[in-house]
Amino acid sequence: MLLSLLTVQTFAQSSYRRVKARNGDGVETLLLRNGLNPRQYGASFKQLNRKNLTRRNGLVTGRTYLLPKRAVTRKTPARTTRSTRTARTATAAPQVVGKGPISKSVLFGPRYGAPAARYGTLRGAVYYLSSGHGGPDPGAIGKYGSYKLAEDEYAYDVTVRLARVLLEYGATVYVMVQDPNDGIRDENVLPMDYDEVQYPNLRIPLSQVQRLRQRIAQVNRLHARHKGAYQRLLALHVDSRSEGQNIDVFFYHHANSPTGERLARNIHRVFTSRYKRSQPNRPYSGNVSERSNLYEVRNSHAAAVFMELGNIRNQKDQRRFVVADNRQALANWIAEGIIADYRGKK
Numbered sequence: 001m002l003l004s005l006l007t008v009q010t011f012a013q014s015s016y017r018r019v020k021a022r023n024g025d026g027v028e029t030l031l032l033r034n035g036l037n038p039r040q041y042g043a044s045f046k047q048l049n050r051k052n053l054t055r056r057n058g059l060v061t062g063r064t065y066l067l068p069k070r071a072v073t074r075k076t077p078a079r080t081t082r083s084t085r086t087a088r089t090a091t092a093a094p095q096v097v098g099k100g101p102i103s104k105s106v107l108f109g110p111r112y113g114a115p116a117a118r119y120g121t122l123r124g125a126v127y128y129l130s131s132g133h134g135g136p137d138p139g140a141i142g143k144y145g146s147y148k149l150a151e152d153e154y155a156y157d158v159t160v161r162l163a164r165v166l167l168e169y170g171a172t173v174y175v176m177v178q179d180p181n182d183g184i185r186d187e188n189v190l191p192m193d194y195d196e197v198q199y200p201n202l203r204i205p206l207s208q209v210q211r212l213r214q215r216i217a218q219v220n221r222l223h224a225r226h227k228g229a230y231q232r233l234l235a236l237h238v239d240s241r242s243e244g245q246n247i248d249v250f251f252y253h254h255a256n257s258p259t260g261e262r263l264a265r266n267i268h269r270v271f272t273s274r275y276k277r278s279q280p281n282r283p284y285s286g287n288v289s290e291r292s293n294l295y296e297v298r299n300s301h302a303a304a305v306f307m308e309l310g311n312i313r314n315q316k317d318q319r320r321f322v323v324a325d326n327r328q329a330l331a332n333w334i335a336e337g338i339i340a341d342y343r344g345k346k
């Protein structure tokens with residue numbers, strides 16, 4: 001009797017996963033990297049590791065920390081098999097956060113508000129704008145002085161700015177990731193939060209695979225509704241691998257999508273000429289290439305362009321993103337390329 005009790009206790013203690021804090025880690029980043037939602041597990045993490053935290057609840061680089069155990073979540077009876085049906089069943093019953101889509105005035109925030117369609121240039125075109133990450137996943141995190149810059153916040157800000165421009169030109173726009181209270185922000189440092197939802201107000205899953213499945217399932221559903229229209233998906237990210245000196249912006253399209261490629265080239269063309277004009281002494285070596293294995297590019301029924309606008313972890317790139325005018329410029333340039341593409345369509 002006593003023996004079995006002991007074994008249970010020993011087992012319970014040793015069953016916490018142990019991880020080492022890396023340079024720059026905070027509780028949030030450490031939890032996220034290990035697939036745990038900070039909102040859900042932050043408190044138990046601090047409780048579990050209180051002896052190893054700094055006074056301000058910081059982590060010590062190189063020190064080992066215990067990860068809280070994942071709460072057992074009750075799943076709906078599994079009908080899933082490892083087949084193509086998985087995608088559909090995984091998104092069959094997404095959790096609805098609020099009532100219907102977020103209104104445009106809320107989406108663009110009090111400073112900018114909902115735009116009026118002032119021109120008809122993009123009338124008839126339908127755009128799905130997918131900013132990278134969001135909800136429980138902030139994406140890449142850069143250090144900026146004592147601040148942390150989260151990829152999803154900056155990609156989001158450029159994306160809603162882009163959405164607003166496209167709406168002004170008369171397009172139909174679906175913003176696939178939406179924040180219920182951020183709007184367009186002009187601050188340099190955009191605080192990291194986790195409350196983004198997926199259009200039309202669905203909870204964003206932590207798992208990347210589930211998140212993208214849910215997003216693209218939604219895009220494809222809408223795509224069917226707009227059958228016959230010119231439809232494009234644009235995915236915006238801020239975490240390219242490039243660590244070099246050059247100002248690189250990468251545009252990816254599917255190998256079998258000439259329309260995706262054409263849009264990528266049209267946007268790239270604008271970037272090339274604008275960079276030359278604004279910074280003649282800085283080399284710009286962005287490019288357009290095929291990357292058919294990206295989930296969104298591969299599975300979207302709308303022709304897709306996946307953009308990496310820079311790297312939030314790169315100090316030079318950070319300057320491009322912390323200035324609100326630069327974020328607006330990026331949005332404007334993308335919009336310009338989009339307009340050129342729509343004008344040139346057959």
Ligand SMILES: [Zn+2]
Nearest residue numbers: 132139237239
């Ligand atoms: Zn990303």
